[in-house]
Amino acid sequence: MRNLVSPFWVSAVVVLAAGLAFTELAANEYYFTAAYLILQALIMAVAWNILGGFTGYVNFGSAGFFAAGAYTSIALDKALGLPLPLLIVAGALVSGLIGLGVGYLTLRLRGVYFAIATLALAIVLETFVSNWTYVGGARGAFILTPENHLWFSSYVHMLFMLMLILAVASVAISRKLNFSRLGRGLAAIRDDEIAAECAGVPTLRLKLVSTTIMGAMMGVAGAPYPFFVTYVEPISAFNLFVAVNAIAMPMIGGTAHWLGPVVGALLVGSLQEIIKVNISSEINILLVGIMLVLFISLAPQGIVGLVQKHLRKRSA
């Protein structure tokens, strides 16, 4: 008989329970702020990896999809005062649609040309938002933290728990994709697009599915952001660092396996927070750069790839 409770879902429940216990036990608000940022980066890394790792198309415009989610929240909060869960759904829809549109317009481009097109997208969106006065334009927008934070002792505690649920959900989707027929089709596209097409893989449709899921997931990461920082302006929302982290974390963790971006995000994200607090917030940017260069030149398969190789050697 098939095992009904997989180790993955057991760990997912354990992680969520630990998170819940953490909100009851820890007193220092800083831990929740730091954890929120790491989880946000984790969702971005998992999302980037669906197109960049599984499908083989490098996206430099992650900040654009993230900010589209954030600004969807700001606009709908101001216009309709929708509750946060609905704002997240809206952010996913808007960024997912942008992903679909961008995919349709640019997926005929390959390699570096596709990467440049995604970078251009982020710049176009940033210019658009900077001139959209309803959401604050270049001056930025203040968001009032809502009074209601359920049974949690503060709003940040609730946001942390929300982000943890979203992160577990993103990882579950990415893992499911990795082992599905769809995921194998994406891997075929990454390995050789013409051979994939001749093997019956509808490459354009699968690439569009991939950009749409990626966009929607990044929109989900961005939607709660305004309530976390309470003040958003285009330069911080379209921060290049968001895009660089989204690339660096999967690269360091390993792009071919769903676990790669998770390992990369937890490791690099935690290191960044530690260095930011103990040394300086400038050094942590340097750290990502150095780690990225080292991994790409010495271990392009990432940490998970290295471990897999080691295990295979042992079993052989």
Place this chain on the structure above:
Amino acid sequence: MSVVLRVEGLSKRFGGFTALQSVDLQVSARERLGLIGPNGSGKTTLINCISGALYNDTGRIVFEGHEITRLPPYKRARLGIARSFQIPKPFRSMTVLENLRIPLEYAAWSRAEHRRITDEAMHVLETIGLEDLANKNSGDLTQVDMRKLELARALAAKPKVLVSDEAMAGLSGAEVDEIIDILLALNKTGVAVIMIEHIMRAVMKFSERVAVLDAGQKIADGDPQSVIADPEVQRAYLGE
């Protein structure tokens, strides 16, 4: 015998260069057709047009009575046209067995038993003689095994027509015989095979009929012995 694939008046230009000029070609079900011609005569362009990797400028391609001239490659693969590539294109991140899952799960999805994909893939590998390498990484294969993988992957699409694009180029005499035997065995299972090849020994041994392309035009089409005796064919190959 019923015609499975019919090409009518096919032309393809690249800028000012005419690669194919009103080529007509028919393939019957279960037939073994050899397609030969000097380098640059348009053989690969013709099969790129048949498989959909390139779209022809004028002319029609009809497969089992349906016009497929403007269908994308993946739809043609699903209908039953499979090809191998002259320069092998394995899915390098996958094992040999996983390579076959792709055509089984996509091109042949409507004809495959969904719960037994691995068994079906293994069966194809046994037909080709790659079963011992099933779990080997496809990027680490030798040249001859990569050619076999190309054929195995094409076969896993459960085609009605298989186009083999120079599957033997650069192989040794014994390896050539091995590939010929594989193609003959595939043909016995009911697949029509178009074999593009420069090695005349292989073409003569394999083909029931031979078509010759030269400078984008078909200059001969008939039984192998009379085609190679044709003075025009000899002129195309040897010059005057």
